Amino acid sequence: MDEDHFQRLDQLLQDMxxxxRTGDVEQWECPHEQFHRTLVHPSGPRLEREIALLSDHATRYRLSFVSWNPLQWQADTSAQHHTIAEAAKSGDASAAARALATHLGRTALVVLSIA
Incomplete structure (x- = not known):
């Protein structure tokens, strides 16, 4: 990732x-999706397409969780996304991958718990 990617991540974090803060979940989803796509963009088009497809399928479940527990969602997801971005910006690919895997795993567990 280069400086342009890091600046893009920072802007998307601010947008998210x-x-x-305004509680606009549907408007939050767009920069959220772009944040994750910006993270995986350097991995190449094939992986990027696969992840985009999986993300599209997961959107309705994410939105269900957000609607179910908005205050917890705000605190948890903001901290997780900032951790992912900071790890990526530090150049520690392993830490960034761990932070992303933890974020995705937590999201999956929460969604399963309310399904």
Whole structure:
């Protein structure tokens, strides 16, 4: 990732935090999706397409969780996304991958718990 990617991540984090504070879940989803796609973009088009497909399928479940527990969602997801971005910006690919895997795993467990 280069400086342009990091600046893009920072802008998307700001957008996500702003949308979360206003409680506008549907508007939050767009920068959220772009945040994750920006993270995987350097991995190449094939992986990017696969992840986009999985993300599209998961959107309705994420939105269900957000609607179910909005206050907890705001705190948890903001912290997780900031941790992922900071790890990526530090150049520690392993830490970034762990933070992303933890984030995705937590999201999956929460969604399963309310399904």
């Amino acid at each position: 935090d702003e949308k979360a």
